[in-house]
Amino acid sequence: MDQHFYTGHSVDVAQALLGKLLCRKLDGHLLTGIITETEAYQGESDLGCHAKSGRTNRTEVMYGPPGRAYVYFTYGMHWMLNAVTNPDGFPGAVLIRAVFPLDGITQMQTLRKRPDKLTPHHPEKRWTDGPAKLCQAFGISGRENGINLCAEGVNLYITDGGTAILPDWVENTSRIGLYTVHEPWKSMPWRWRINDLGIENLSTGITQYAF
DNA sequence: GCGACGATGGGCT
DNA sequence: GCCCATCGTCGCA
Numbered sequence: 721m722d723q724h725f726y727t728g729h730s731v732d733v734a735q736a737l738l739g740k741l742l743c744r745k746l747d748g749h750l751l752t753g754i755i756t757e758t759e760a761y762q763g764e765s766d767l768g769c770h771a772k773s774g775r776t777n778r779t780e781v782m783y784g785p786p787g788r789a790y791v792y793f794t795y796g797m798h799w800m801l802n803a804v805t806n807p808d809g810f811p812g813a814v815l816i817r818a819v820f821p822l823d824g825i826t827q828m829q830t831l832r833k834r835p836d837k838l839t840p841h842h843p844e845k846r847w848t849d850g851p852a853k854l855c856q857a858f859g860i861s862g863r864e865n866g867i868n869l870c871a872e873g874v875n876l877y878i879t880d881g882g883t884a885i886l887p888d889w890v891e892n893t894s895r896i897g898l899y900t901v902h903e904p905w906k907s908m909p910w911r912w913r914i915n916d917l918g919i920e921n922l923s924t925g926i927t928q929y930a931f
Numbered sequence: 932g933c934g935a936c937g938a939t940g941g942g943c944t
Numbered sequence: 945g946c947c948c949a950t951c952g953t954c955g956c957a
Contacts, residue, residue: 758940768938770953778953795939796950802938815938840942897938 722868726786730760730805730812735912737803741881744821744858748793749827751858753819753848754883754922756847757913759895761802762812768898771811781866782811789876791855791865795798798852799884803869813815818849818913820922821857822881845919852879875925891919920928 721740722831726733737758761769770792771779781790782804789804790813802813821828821844828847848854855861860876869877891914896908914922 731937761938770938773954776953782939792933792938793952795935796952798937798939800938850939895938901938 721787721870721911723785723787723929726803726805728764728926729803730814731866731910733803733805733908734758734760734814735815737814737878738912739881739883739885741883742816742854743877743878744824744860745875746827746859747878749824751824752822752881753815753854753858754818754822754881755815755818755878756849756919757818757915757924758911759815759817760805760865760910761810762806762910766908767893768901768908769811769813775811778822779811782813784808784866785811785925787868787870789860789864789867789869791860791862793862795864796877797854799855801849801855801858801864815849815851816854818820819854819910820845820914820919822850832856845923875904882928883922885914885918886921889914889921891915 737755740755742753742755745750762772765777771782775783785808786804788804790804801816804813806812825844848857864876867874867876891911892909893911894909895911898906
């Protein structure tokens with residue numbers, strides 16, 4: 721997607737990202753997954769957003785141009801991937817919370833910290849169904865913070881993979897994990913995810929539309 | 932300096 | 945459902 725795609729309000733970009741294809745070039749392999757869950761974080765007034773603390777070393781990327789990757793570290797061990805939104809100078813981002821794995825699944829298995837624990841117990845779609853899981857599976861860490869998702873030749877980017885998402889498949893809820901955030905931000909319905917019916921349809925691979 | 936805590940995940944009860 | 949690993953960041957001395 722081009723930079724214009726990311727220039728809007730996080731709430732709009734978060735919904736637009738559902739069904740898009742997260743792509744990663746790693747060691748000569750192409751890893752891809754359909755984005756199935758997102759959350760919007762918008763501005764300094766949003767007390768769930770890291771930008772509530774203003775411009776700091778950590779939040780700097782969120783204040784920069786849209787279409788950059790904001791990758792941060794949390795819980796002492798996990799990385800999270802966001803796409804920066806809004807015009808240059810206004811902070812906001814969309815957290816990529818889950819993808820449906822498509823290509824490079826064996827590489828994803830290797831990249832997960834405990835690949836031995838993944839098979840045959842867990843179906844592949846469970847390997848990338850959390851924000852920290854997908855960063856592991858796609859080899860994303862602090863090195864990717866700030867990279868331009870829209871630039872030519874980058875090894876991390878998002879495309880329109882041609883996957884159609886029906887309105888019936890989209891669930892809208894409040895954001896996850898904001899335990900100590902005050903209202904109304906704690907309950908702001910800024911999370912979107914593709915439900916089980918939608919995932920089932922993605923699994924059949926017949927949701928592709930013609931360009 | 933220091934303490935609290937986190938946009939989580941995995942294991943166990 | 946509960947517990948906790950593990951450390952960067954922030955707020956408040």
